[in-house]
Amino acid sequence: MKNRYLLTGLGLLVSFLSFEAHAQKFSFELDTAVQVTVQGRILPNAWAGGLNAPQFSKMHLNQDQVEDLVIFDRTSRKISTFLAQPTGNGSYTWRHAPLYEAYFPELESWMLLRDFDGDGRKDLFAHTPSGIKVYQNVSAPSGFRWQLLFDPLYTEGFSGQVNMQVPSTDVPGIDDVDGDGDLDLVIFDIAGDFAEYHQNMSIERTGKAGLTFKKVGFCWGNFIKRQYGDACFNMNCETGEGDCPAVQNNPGGRPLHAGNSILLWDYNGDGVKDFFYSYIEDSHVAYMPNAGTREKARFTQADYLFPSVKPIDMGVFPATFLEDVTFDGKPDLLAAPNVYSNDQLKANDFRRTAWLYESTGSGLIFRKENFLQEDMVDLGENTTTALADLDGDGDADLLVGYAGFRSGQTYRGGIALFRNVGTPQQAKFQLETDDYLGLATQLQNRQNQLVTNVNIFVSDVTGDGIPDLGFMAQTPAGSIVRYIPNRGGKTGAFQLNPDELTALPLPNDLYAGSVPLYLDVNRDGRIDLLIGTYYGGIQYYRNTGTSTQPTYQLETKSYGGQTDDFTNRGFSLIAADVNGDERLDLLTAYDNGSLKVFHDFLNQTTLSADSNSVQSPVNAVTSLKIGGVPSLAVADLNQDGLPDIVAGTNTGGLRLLLNRSEKLPPSPDTGTETVRVGPNPTDRYVTIQTTAEAEVHLYSLLGQWLGKARSNGTNRYELDFRGLPTGVYLVQIQTASSGKITRKIILR
Numbered sequence: 001m002k003n004r005y006l007l008t009g010l011g012l013l014v015s016f017l018s019f020e021a022h023a024q025k026f027s028f029e030l031d032t033a034v035q036v037t038v039q040g041r042i043l044p045n046a047w048a049g050g051l052n053a054p055q056f057s058k059m060h061l062n063q064d065q066v067e068d069l070v071i072f073d074r075t076s077r078k079i080s081t082f083l084a085q086p087t088g089n090g091s092y093t094w095r096h097a098p099l100y101e102a103y104f105p106e107l108e109s110w111m112l113l114r115d116f117d118g119d120g121r122k123d124l125f126a127h128t129p130s131g132i133k134v135y136q137n138v139s140a141p142s143g144f145r146w147q148l149l150f151d152p153l154y155t156e157g158f159s160g161q162v163n164m165q166v167p168s169t170d171v172p173g174i175d176d177v178d179g180d181g182d183l184d185l186v187i188f189d190i191a192g193d194f195a196e197y198h199q200n201m202s203i204e205r206t207g208k209a210g211l212t213f214k215k216v217g218f219c220w221g222n223f224i225k226r227q228y229g230d231a232c233f234n235m236n237c238e239t240g241e242g243d244c245p246a247v248q249n250n251p252g253g254r255p256l257h258a259g260n261s262i263l264l265w266d267y268n269g270d271g272v273k274d275f276f277y278s279y280i281e282d283s284h285v286a287y288m289p290n291a292g293t294r295e296k297a298r299f300t301q302a303d304y305l306f307p308s309v310k311p312i313d314m315g316v317f318p319a320t321f322l323e324d325v326t327f328d329g330k331p332d333l334l335a336a337p338n339v340y341s342n343d344q345l346k347a348n349d350f351r352r353t354a355w356l357y358e359s360t361g362s363g364l365i366f367r368k369e370n371f372l373q374e375d376m377v378d379l380g381e382n383t384t385t386a387l388a389d390l391d392g393d394g395d396a397d398l399l400v401g402y403a404g405f406r407s408g409q410t411y412r413g414g415i416a417l418f419r420n421v422g423t424p425q426q427a428k429f430q431l432e433t434d435d436y437l438g439l440a441t442q443l444q445n446r447q448n449q450l451v452t453n454v455n456i457f458v459s460d461v462t463g464d465g466i467p468d469l470g471f472m473a474q475t476p477a478g479s480i481v482r483y484i485p486n487r488g489g490k491t492g493a494f495q496l497n498p499d500e501l502t503a504l505p506l507p508n509d510l511y512a513g514s515v516p517l518y519l520d521v522n523r524d525g526r527i528d529l530l531i532g533t534y535y536g537g538i539q540y541y542r543n544t545g546t547s548t549q550p551t552y553q554l555e556t557k558s559y560g561g562q563t564d565d566f567t568n569r570g571f572s573l574i575a576a577d578v579n580g581d582e583r584l585d586l587l588t589a590y591d592n593g594s595l596k597v598f599h600d601f602l603n604q605t606t607l608s609a610d611s612n613s614v615q616s617p618v619n620a621v622t623s624l625k626i627g628g629v630p631s632l633a634v635a636d637l638n639q640d641g642l643p644d645i646v647a648g649t650n651t652g653g654l655r656l657l658l659n660r661s662e663k664l665p666p667s668p669d670t671g672t673e674t675v676r677v678g679p680n681p682t683d684r685y686v687t688i689q690t691t692a693e694a695e696v697h698l699y700s701l702l703g704q705w706l707g708k709a710r711s712n713g714t715n716r717y718e719l720d721f722r723g724l725p726t727g728v729y730l731v732q733i734q735t736a737s738s739g740k741i742t743r744k745i746i747l748r
Contacts, residue, residue, distance in 0.1 A: 026578050026585075026597045028645060028657035030098045030624065034637065035428040036377060036418065045096040048080060048376040049627045050383070050653025052350045053337045055171070056321040057113035059122035061100050063143070069094055069325065070104070071372075072111040074340055075381075076628030076651050078593060079104045079111075082372070084327070092327045094372060098655075102620035105135060105146055109168040114175075116183045118209040125174055128152050131163045132172065132185075134211060146621060155185075155198045155213035164198060164213065165190055169259030169280060171319045171338060177264065177273050179294045182209040186220060186275075188260045193226075194219035194235075195262075195275070197297070221275060221297040223288070225260070229279030231288065231302050261319035261338050265331070275299060276306070278318045278338070283347070285312045285320055285335065307333075307357060310366040314355070315347030325371065326358050333357040333364055334371065342381060346404065346411040350380040350652055376653055379416060379434070380405060383648030384515055384572075387635035388458040388467060392493030394726070395420040396635035398429050398646060399436060400654070401454035401471060413454040413473060414440035427637040437484075437498045439471075449475045455631070459518040461485075461504065463527045463547030465706040465724075469496055470504070472516060481506050481516065489723060505552055507531070507541055515631055517573040521602065525705045526550070532573045532588060533557075536565035538607075560598070560607030568592070574632040575601075576643045581664040582730060582744045589632050589647065593625025626655045641728075675733055681746035688717040692735045699730040721747050 036046035053074040061068040062083055069082040081100035084092040109127035116123050117136070121144070124135040130152035138147045152163040166172050166187050173186040182200040189196050197220035202210035218240030223231045232244030259280030264273040272290040275297075287306035292298030305311040312318050312335045319338035322331045335355040337348045352369035368374065382403035387396040398418040404411045415436040422428030435441055443449040451473035461468045461483045470483030481504040488495035510531065521528040521540060529541035529552050540559035545551030557563075571590040578585045583600035586607070590596075596609040627649030634643040642659040649655060676689040688696050688709060696709035696717045706724070709717035709731075719731065726747050733741040 025662050026599075027660040027662070028595070029660045031656045031658045032096055032098065034426075034656055035422070037421075037428070037430045038377070039431070043375055043377065044093070045082070045372065045375040046377050047654055047656045048082075048096040048098075048372070049078075049649045049655050050350075050376060050378040050381075050651035051080070051336075051354055051373055052076065052342075052348075052381060052651045053339050054080075054354055054372075055110055055112070055319065055336065056323050056325070056334050057111065057122070058323050059113050059137075060144070061097070066092060066327075068097075068100075069323070070111075070113060072107060073628075073651055074109060074338065076593070076649065077106075077108055078625055078628055078651075079107070094325070094375075096376070099624070102622055102624045103144065105148075105621050110171050112171070112174055114183055116209060116211055118181065123149075125172075127166065127168050129168075131165045143619075145619070150211060153211065153213070155215050156201075157215050167192075167259065169338075171261040173262035173264040173275075175264040175273060177294065177297075179271075180204070183211075185213065186262055186264060188225070188262070189219075192258050192260055193224050195221055195223070195225075195277075197221075221288070221290070221292070221299040223299045225277070225279070229282040229286065230304065231286065231299070233300050259317060259338070261317075263320040263322060265322050265333075272297070276320050278320070280317045280338075283313050283316055283318065285318055307364045307366075309357070309364055312355060314353065315349070316343060324359075325356065326367075328358075330359040330361055332359050342403075346406055349406055351378050351405070377418075378652045380652040382453050382629070382650050383652050383654065384455045384457075384631035385633035385646045385648045385654065386456045386458040386469075387633040387646060388469075388494065389725070390417075390494045391419070392488070392725075393420075395422060395424045395427060396637060398633070399456050399458070399469075400648060401456035401473075402434075402652060403454075404452045405434075410450070411452060412440055412444065412450055413452040415454055415456055415471065424636075424639045437496060439498055439501070442498050442501070449477075449480070451475055451480075455515045457515060457518070459527075460700070461518050461527060461550075463520070463525060463705070465700065467494075469494065470518075479506060479510060492725070505550060507539070507552055507554065515572045517575060519575055520705060523602075523705070528552075530559060530573055532571040533564065534569055536562075536568040536571065536590070538562040538573070538588075560601060560604060562607055568594070572631040574634055576634040577728075578643065578659065579661040579664050580641055580744075582742050587632055587634070587645070589626060589630040591629040591650075593627050593630060594623060595626060595630075626657070627651060627653070630655070675741055675743070677731060677743045677745070680743075681748045682721065683748050684721050686719045686721065686731065686745055687712070688719070688731065688733060690715045690717075690733060690735060694733050694735045697732045699732060719745075721745075 032047050036043045055072045057070050058067040066084040071080040079101045082094040083097045085095040107126050111126045113122040121137040123137045128151050132153040133151035134149045135146040136149045139145050154161045155164045177184040180203045182202045184200045185198040187196050197216045198213040199216050201214050202212045217237040219237040222235050223233045224235050234244050235242035261278045263276040267274045274290045275288040278285045287303045288299040290297050291300050314337045317338045318335045321334045325332050354371040355369050356367045356371035357364040358367050379402040384401040386399040390397040397420045400416045404413040416434045417432045417436040418429035419432045421430045453474045455472040457470050458467050466486050468483050468486045472481045482501050484496045486494050517530040518527045526543040528543045531539045538559040539557050540555045541552035542555045543550045544553045568590045571588050574587045586598040586601040588596045598607040626647045629650040631648040633646050637644045644659045645657040647655045698706040709719045712718040729745045731743045
């Protein structure tokens, strides 16, 4: 059964990404149905995109009786949504439902869903530069909608109303601490030493739950957190004084706030909220049982290796969340890194950063380190993609470059192969290896090069009409670009010998995360280089050498007028005929997860795309996003004649977008010559008849020159497709009195 998602009652009329430029319409549908198998198991959420630093909350998405799961990832700034789907045996499972993601606002750093007004609908608390912002869920019974209520959220301090300051590094505690029916907040002070209690006074003052806060005391719980995250319990919160060693009574004299996460939970069941916190320089979570009352918390001890069944150890800076994700009615404990990126030591294994502890009612049972991650493709971080028919069976296989896995003291990237074991009409991918051709191992063992952040590409690097395999990667010495020439000829399977790994010249100012696009831009038969820069521009390097010994000379830093744009940073490029009009289009993906299509870009002086190129479902809050820092690969995965997209993400996963563009006839010719081209489709020969002398050239869909037609009589020309793989090709005809005429030929 194909997994398409309809948001009942939410006005979802369009369930795909749409693009429109120069009257050409491009549409891509997020898809979750194509099967992916890993170690003999079909992944139920294969295309969910991976998780790095997930933050877990629940709410009703589809208006049934069971709450669904909403995840915000700090590293990608992206929402992921999962429906609680019945299994048929009275239980539920989590099923990725990406279309709901467009109904959440743009967010940064952290997000928690809590019902502050008691109406049974979860509201949204999130980071803002001034502290906390709150969106109220004002949904009708038919759906949900957000209304920004506070930005920032204020509290009554000792000298009047002040914004509740929560640094971007933190996660606050939001719960009903005093048990009166409204939500209170516990945060760390600006120095990161004292816990502050902001009591919600809404019930006391109005009788209704709301967001009216008052700071209570100098601190909360009679403790202070010292430099390395341990606590001292000799503080007097009424006076702000204490005798904790190496702590100044004036927090203003201490270093600025570094980072803390908070969870409030009555873990021991005594009716008062216990305190869980973690520190930015620690890998564990501290648990402090509350020995006080609801009105006055008091902490006297801390367990720094919690829970005892398997202490949380995330590498660096964990955060904890409390939600029932096992469908038994009891809240489970989830732990994940609270980081923006992996540190230089790569301390976090981003393949296993969703630790699940199931609650039994009397304690916790450790279940797994990869909750949800086990059900999706998750290769850690920074995946890049390439699609090519490696085995010559007529369908596209999938190669995925990734940043790295940790093994002991070694962190090494590589290339994974997901072989297509389906058909040209229905792709099915199966993980075969995470070190394709042993390339990463060979580089490490033979050349002493430890590669990370491997950016994979398949392109005709040498200009012989045969696609080669290449990659860009990072090493301790800097960036490298390598390729292996494909000796398989113009038909059949790739023939790649790792011993023929060859270096390619590297532009001096190439950004470490760039993915090169090798393409004959100026149609001179030599492969040039286009690069999407980290800062949003497109650089064009013209090949002034030869096909076998290229020399790349910077032609422009703003190809097609695409200059640096800090709002569209860090993007990748791919070229394809998106809508079948025989014109090569440029697809660009940006670090915010957006996607643009530039139509017929090789024939445009200035590239332009619709400013609203990513259209979303009706009434959506934001545009649908692919994922953080996506890379792109294209191939026709269902034999409908249009290229589909497999995108990699910075969260180590994959997103699949099926091409639903309107398939157009060939674009009008620029000249007036009458030409006849046939047969089409063909098994080998194509004849071109013109009314005047002409030059006839054959190109691949990527603009690579494949040969010139021979004359076969007066104004009659013949192309021989022998040795070329089946597929679609472009025939370009030009006469002295006419412009270029292009015809698409299908080789069977």
